Amino acid sequence: MRIVITGASGNIGTALLRRLTTAATPHDIVGVCRRPPGDDEPYDAVEWVCIDLADPSAGGRLAPVLSGADAVVHLAWGFQPSHDTDYLDRVGIDGTRSVLTAADAAGVPHLVHMSSLGAYSPGPDDPVSETWPTAGIGSSAYSRQKVAAERLLDEYERAHPGGMAIARLRPALVIQRAAGSALLRYGVPGYVPAALLRHVPVLPVDRSLALQVVHTDDVADAVVRVLEQKATGAFNLAADPPITRDDIAEALGARAVHLPRPVLRAATAVSWQARLQPVDPGWIDLAFAVPLMDTSHARAELGWQPSVDSRAALAELVGGMADAAAEPSPALRPRSMPEEFARLIRRGPLTKRRLP
Numbered sequence: 001m002r003i004v005i006t007g008a009s010g011n012i013g014t015a016l017l018r019r020l021t022t023a024a025t026p027h028d029i030v031g032v033c034r035r036p037p038g039d040d041e042p043y044d045a046v047e048w049v050c051i052d053l054a055d056p057s058a059g060g061r062l063a064p065v066l067s068g069a070d071a072v073v074h075l076a077w078g079f080q081p082s083h084d085t086d087y088l089d090r091v092g093i094d095g096t097r098s099v100l101t102a103a104d105a106a107g108v109p110h111l112v113h114m115s116s117l118g119a120y121s122p123g124p125d126d127p128v129s130e131t132w133p134t135a136g137i138g139s140s141a142y143s144r145q146k147v148a149a150e151r152l153l154d155e156y157e158r159a160h161p162g163g164m165a166i167a168r169l170r171p172a173l174v175i176q177r178a179a180g181s182a183l184l185r186y187g188v189p190g191y192v193p194a195a196l197l198r199h200v201p202v203l204p205v206d207r208s209l210a211l212q213v214v215h216t217d218d219v220a221d222a223v224v225r226v227l228e229q230k231a232t233g234a235f236n237l238a239a240d241p242p243i244t245r246d247d248i249a250e251a252l253g254a255r256a257v258h259l260p261r262p263v264l265r266a267a268t269a270v271s272w273q274a275r276l277q278p279v280d281p282g283w284i285d286l287a288f289a290v291p292l293m294d295t296s297h298a299r300a301e302l303g304w305q306p307s308v309d310s311r312a313a314l315a316e317l318v319g320g321m322a323d324a325a326a327e328p329s330p331a332l333r334p335r336s337m338p339e340e341f342a343r344l345i346r347r348g349p350l351t352k353r354r355l356p
Contacts (some may be wrong), residue, residue, distance in 0.1 A: 001028070005073045009331045010331040019224050031043070033050070034051070074096065117170055120290050130297055206259060209244060214306060218307055218308060
């Protein structure tokens with residue numbers, strides 16, 4: 001198959017390349033990203049095209065890239081700068097529109113879109129299926145963008161009943177050791193050494209927290225199964241069991257302390273507005289409001305089964321963050337405190353600047 005992957009050098013993209021480039025049947029893979037990686041594995045077996053999906057010209061530049069493709073896997077998304085939601089909208093919403101329009105014009109038969117748990121509306125205590133409403137969490141920019149992207153897919157399917165087949169994957173928080181440096185940049189101030197994560201004394205979080213995670217390799221496995229089966233529709237992806245506040249505290253070696261959600265949100269909002277840390281308060285709302293997902297559809301339809309349980313995946317991520325684990329791609333590059341300080345001085349806080 002000729003497969004075009006947007007965001008191919010990122011967290012999920014790297015894991016997907018590991019799977020596709022070592023498959024028994026070789027594939028012709030084209031990676032689309034803003035910052036193409038070098039010649040290290042698994043990036044060396046890929047044809048790279050440099051396109052910024054936030055650019056208004058992205059659609060026109062994608063057209064020749066998608067010509068002759070058997071499938072396009074749309075992974076590209078933006079998380080920072082969190083204070084520049086206009087830019088993040090251009091990446092996530094306008095970028096999805098460009099991919100969808102260019103793929104349709106090129107006659108690509110299959111689109112695999114990476115949506116998210118964050119697209120779901122608040123739900124009940126019981127896990128929800130893929131039929132649960134996808135109106136999102138209004139206070140979360142990330143959720144609003146994922147919802148808007150899904151509406152674009154809805155509009156396309158209504159307008160083109162015999163058109164391109166579309167699959168939507170809705171994973172929980174996607175984690176792996178190699179994403180340690182990247183997640184540190186997104187969630188921990190640059191002036192905090194990674195090794196301090198091994199010495200966190202207390203974890204002040206509301207005791208009601210329960211969230212789902214899934215290992216990056218298991219998401220890549222689901223994508224491959226969707227491609228091979230030419231599957232369509234939505235698929236929830238998450239490992240068992242849901243992660244609690246106490247699970248996170250145990251992984252950190254910290255003591256869990258109850259901090260009511262409103263207080264946690266207020267502290268996050270104040271520190272984010274002051275540019276002291278990069279996590280906007282919408283992520284707190286998202287963590288506490290999204291429902292747990294039922295993954296039985298992916299298991300039955302795709303034969304998908306997580307190979308890494310949630311607690312093992314969490315322990316792997318925490319170890320990766322403490323060690324500033326990385327991959328040889330710009331998106332997953334090693335975190336360096338001197339470099340972070342230099343960027344802070346030259347270009348300002350991460351929450352206001354586009355990642356290099």
